[in-house]
Amino acid sequence: MPTLPPKPPGWVLETAHTAYALGLTANGLLLNRFWGARLPLRTDYPPPAEYPNFASFTAAAHLSPEEFPAYAGASYVEPCLKLLLPDGVRDAVLKFEKADLRDGDTYLIIHLRDAFYPVSVALHYRAHHDADLIERWAVVTNAGPLPLTVERLFSAQVHPPLGEPYRLTHVAGKWSAEFQLERETLTHGVKVLESRRLTTSHHHNPWFMLDRGSADEEQGEVWFGALAWSGNWKLTAETTDFFGTRISLGLNDWDFAYVLNAGESLSAPRTFFGYTKSGFGAASRILHGYIRKRVLPHREQLHKVLYNSWEATTFNVSERAQMKIAKVAASLGCELFVVDDGWFHKRKNDTAGLGDWWADAKKFPNGLGPLVAGVNQLGMEFGIWVEPEMVNANSDLYRAHPDWVFHFPNRKRTEMRNQMILNLARADVREYLYGKLYALLSDHNIAFVKWDMNRNISEPGWPDAPGDARELWVRYVEGLYELWGRLRDSHPQVIFQSCSGGGGRVDMGILQYADQVWVSDNTDAPSRLSIQEGFSYAYPASIMEAWVTDAGFNTIPLEFRLHVAMAGALGIGGDLLKWDNEDRALAAKWIAYYKQIRPVVQGGDLYRLHRLDGGMFNALQYMLPDRSEGVLFGFRMFAPQFLPYTTNTVLLPTLHLRGLDSTASYQIEGIEAVRSGAAWMEDGLRLSLPNFGSTVRRIRRI
Numbered sequence: 059m060p061t062l063p064p065k066p067p068g069w070v071l072e073t074a075h076t077a078y079a080l081g082l083t084a085n086g087l088l089l090n091r092f093w094g095a096r097l098p099l100r101t102d103y104p105p106p107a108e109y110p111n112f113a114s115f116t117a118a119a120h121l122s123p124e125e126f127p128a129y130a131g132a133s134y135v136e137p138c139l140k141l142l143l144p145d146g147v148r149d150a151v152l153k154f155e156k157a158d159l160r161d162g163d164t165y166l167i168i169h170l171r172d173a174f175y176p177v178s179v180a181l182h183y184r185a186h187h188d189a190d191l192i193e194r195w196a197v198v199t200n201a202g203p204l205p206l207t208v209e210r211l212f213s214a215q216v217h218p219p220l221g222e223p224y225r226l227t228h229v230a231g232k233w234s235a236e237f238q239l240e241r242e243t244l245t246h247g248v249k250v251l252e253s254r255r256l257t258t259s260h261h262h263n264p265w266f267m268l269d270r271g272s273a274d275e276e277q278g279e280v281w282f283g284a285l286a287w288s289g290n291w292k293l294t295a296e297t298t299d300f301f302g303t304r305i306s307l308g309l310n311d312w313d314f315a316y317v318l319n320a321g322e323s324l325s326a327p328r329t330f331f332g333y334t335k336s337g338f339g340a341a342s343r344i345l346h347g348y349i350r351k352r353v354l355p356h357r358e359q360l361h362k363v364l365y366n367s368w369e370a371t372t373f374n375v376s377e378r379a380q381m382k383i384a385k386v387a388a389s390l391g392c393e394l395f396v397v398d399d400g401w402f403h404k405r406k407n408d409t410a411g412l413g414d415w416w417a418d419a420k421k422f423p424n425g426l427g428p429l430v431a432g433v434n435q436l437g438m439e440f441g442i443w444v445e446p447e448m449v450n451a452n453s454d455l456y457r458a459h460p461d462w463v464f465h466f467p468n469r470k471r472t473e474m475r476n477q478m479i480l481n482l483a484r485a486d487v488r489e490y491l492y493g494k495l496y497a498l499l500s501d502h503n504i505a506f507v508k509w510d511m512n513r514n515i516s517e518p519g520w521p522d523a524p525g526d527a528r529e530l531w532v533r534y535v536e537g538l539y540e541l542w543g544r545l546r547d548s549h550p551q552v553i554f555q556s557c558s559g560g561g562g563r564v565d566m567g568i569l570q571y572a573d574q575v576w577v578s579d580n581t582d583a584p585s586r587l588s589i590q591e592g593f594s595y596a597y598p599a600s601i602m603e604a605w606v607t608d609a610g611f612n613t614i615p616l617e618f619r620l621h622v623a624m625a626g627a628l629g630i631g632g633d634l635l636k637w638d639n640e641d642r643a644l645a646a647k648w649i650a651y652y653k654q655i656r657p658v659v660q661g662g663d664l665y666r667l668h669r670l671d672g673g674m675f676n677a678l679q680y681m682l683p684d685r686s687e688g689v690l691f692g693f694r695m696f697a698p699q700f701l702p703y704t705t706n707t708v709l710l711p712t713l714h715l716r717g718l719d720s721t722a723s724y725q726i727e728g729i730e731a732v733r734s735g736a737a738w739m740e741d742g743l744r745l746s747l748p749n750f751g752s753t754v755r756r757i758r759r760i
């Protein structure tokens with residue numbers, strides 16, 4: 059009797075609504091089998107489809123949706139791994155060795171091994187059932203006695219179904235104009251999004267969404283993913299000539315090399331992938347939920363209304379001046395007072411002081427203690443600004459350790475904002491910073507730290523590097539995480555905020571350490587609307603700190619500016635001493651109101667009801683997951699007279715609320731009618747707003 063050959067193994071990871079299947083072909087290729095909606099039966103998922111060679115020019119490995127293609131053989135697609143082996147061979151032939159399924163089949167590890175050399179790769183997959191996300195990362199290990207070099211290591215490659223011209227959604231921007239949403243159809247070739255700047259960057263952000271060109275906020279298939287890494291990263295979106303689209307995410311191979319000595323490993327950062335049929339809005343809510351519930355150090359803890367004195371006083375920080383503002387901030391209802399740049403040794407302007415993290419003796423003759431106590435007596439918590447990774451040439455630290463910054467011998471050290479970057483890959487640098495910051499946090503009642511980073515790298519040299527200096531791209535970020543992690547462990551109650559000249563370091567990696575981010579140095583409310591909208595695609599409102607400053611003081615109504623900031627974690631940043639009683643009363647009123655809606659804004663589901671998208675009207679809604687309560691925000695920008703929108707009555711677009719219980723009754727603040735959830739969602743409502751008019755209304759189930 060002929061026996062059938064054994065079936066090659068395959069694996070299925072399922073979440074509440076999605077599935078991800080992979081398996082081996084008879085020839086041993088590890089291929090993706092499926093990424094989409096969860097199917098009723100495990101046997102429903104297709105077998106891996108290995109494509110035959112195409113003429114003598116294109117091999118199966120190039121055509122087939124490999125889970126983790128390495129640079130080897132006749133394949134020219136973007137590889138996830140590129141090795142330089144000890145004898146100079148640059149071909150990584152990965153063969154399946156074994157698979158481990160753990161934690162009730164939710165955690166899969168596929169072990170691959172080179173066909174000849176003692177190199178192994180472990181592909182990690184974790185299914186987050188309730189969160190509807192698949193987590194992936196990869197670890198490469200040198201199991202041999204001789205050193206080898208990793209020239210590229212991505213975390214994962216993923217494949218939406220074959221054969222579509224996909225549309226890529228992502229954000230682009232620059233300092234003061236971060237998170238601008240972009241959508242483009244992918245055509246043949248490779249679209250690269252990346253950072254070469256040592257940190258995440260203002261320019262792109264490590265996430266993507268793919269759709270078939272017709273998804274919107276409410277409906278349509280969307281495949282999406284994000285990378286948890288705060289250093290040089292790379293996303294490649296490749297559309298092959300054979301109708302395959304593949305997205306890879308991981309460490310940037312720009313100027314990169316990482317030597318693995320005997321027994322050493324290198325791990326690529328974590329990635330998270332999801333799928334939904336319910337459009338971009340649902341994709342965002344999946345990411346928001348996971349970040350809030352599983353990533354942030356303080357999880358869903360609500361954020362205080364803070365006051366930050368940077369735009370009011372810049373570097374002119376002193377106990378007396380800060381206390382004067384603090385009194386007004388407290389009277390408005392602020393709960394946390396943050397002293398920004400300018401408080402430390404010899405910091406008069408941006409030319410001196412960075413690195414010397416103790417209070418300036420002239421500005422604070424009795425140290426920071428009296429200011430902290432004064433702020434606490436006003437009923438507010440105290441927060442402080444630091445920029446630990448930086449040093450000015452004019453500082454005690456640099457004078458003592460000029461070798462601690464990134465530099466090349468015989469090259470000028472480029473200064474940006476008069477500062478250089480300390481090499482956090484060095485243990486002695488981290489030890490110094492830990493000592494100074496530990497003392498700052500231990501000696502004062504500090505509840506909040508704003509951790510800033512105001513330049514990107516230049517001359518990425520590390521003259522005393524123990525191995526290849528190009529390892530710095532990874533080792534710096536690992537050093538940053540280690541330092542930040544130690545401080546978090548020693549002071550677990552402190553809330554950290556990640557800032558990098560605004561939104562230059564926002565990613566799922568830093569959010570393991572920072573509960574909040576400063577989204578942009580641009581505090582002009584109309585500009586802020588589009589920044590906040592782009593930000594909201596991947597990141598939740600709870601982490602989005604937003605200040606009301608004096609930008610637009612004479613042109614944009616204060617109420618509009620307050621409402622824009624209330625759509626995130628509200629903060630105030632204007633020069634309160636210049637605000638008249640009317641402004642202060644208005645701010646106090648809306649701060650009190652914000653405290654009531656805070657659980658909904660910071661913990662609710664976001665629905666982008668009407669995207670700004672370069673237009674003149676923007677509306678969004680937050681809704682508690684139990685559908686009992688929501689908040690509606692509406693903003694009208696300036697609309698010129700000749701457009702019909704300028705009549706203040708009915709011509710703004712109809713808003714169809716979302717996330718309500720169709721059969722329950724709801725009332726919207728300011729509207730008398732009580733209507734069913736279905737009516738508010740299907741028939742909707744129209745707002746009437748003047749130019750630069752805005753509204754915030756509670757939605758209540760009754």
Ligand code: DGJ
Pocket residue numbers: 368398399443510512557558559560576578579
């Ligand atoms: C850049 C930040 O984004 C600002 O908010 C402020 O903290 C300055 N740095 C201080 O130097």
